[in-house]
Amino acid sequence: MNKFASQLLAHYKKNARPLPWRADATPYRVWLSEIMLQQTTVKTVIPYFEKFTQQFPTVEDLANASEEEVMHLWQGLGYYSRARNLHKCAKVIAFDKDGQFPTTEAELLTLPGVGPYTAAAIASMAFHQKATVMDGNVERVMARVFNLTLPLPTHKKAFKEKAIELTPNSENALYSNAIMELGATICTPRKPACETCPVQSECTTFQTNQNPEALPVKEPKKPKKVEHGAVYVIQDQNGDFYLQKRPEKGLLANLWEFPTTGWVGQSQTAPEGFEMIQSEAVMLGQIRHIFTHIDLTLDVFSYQGNMEAQTFQADNLPPLPTLMKKVLQTAQNPA
DNA sequence: TAACCGTGGAG
């Protein structure tokens, strides 16, 4: 085993964080945690992981749940296509594969919601196969250890080749956890703890006294679209809320929302579709919500009346995305 | 293949 891997493993064995999915690393629990951890921090994931494993102790339990139940538990975690793919994948495993996860990277890669990173993670952590996990943490560690200044994401392949070079033949599950934990806790994007790093002797950037915060180099991102619209919090005579389902594809797909106008790129909002109530609706304030690719501002209106949509009691609302929770918050507590 | 797809925290 190379020196980088052995030093990293020695440190990890003494300092590993006791994460819930590590104690009992069954394929089901590893898979579930890895799907949740896609672009999501450990701290955010933990309560969701606990909820899911309590409600669905096995992949069969998850497969037999309703879509509504799964979406409800996922509420607030974001990237909702992950939840739909999670449910789809559970059904494949439970009903087509006799409850058994495939054990190789190539087979795992065919499952819904499982890409190159997650396939490698499951093969390594659940089945103890040799696989190289490649995520944002590992890219950053490789950039600094080898002082790679090639920009990402164009040169992802070069980073992966370096990561493969360092991957040990034994203790692969521990190593995969260890290198990501290094990136998450020591080799962090800003203010990395190089003084306490277990692999500083193997790190070119540290040894040549260069600035680790400058790495990895990333190509410029496209600016977000700025959009603006209006949302109407409409209550009937009983105080029940009118909600409608969003389209099955696209942003916040298939989730419930307060009725909104279209979103446009100007600062002026036309009450398209709500002309009839616009004159009587009361504007309560604005909310702003930043998505990955959209900077959205909504004018929040309230109105007493009726429309053609489903009503819900205030204390029994369906799963709402965070955007719509902000709308509700504004309606209940106007600025 | 580049665009799309949430949310919360750090600095």
Place this chain on the structure above:
DNA sequence: TCTCCAAGGTT
């Protein structure tokens, strides 16, 4: 307030 970005995948 703004930028970055976190155990990425799909189309």
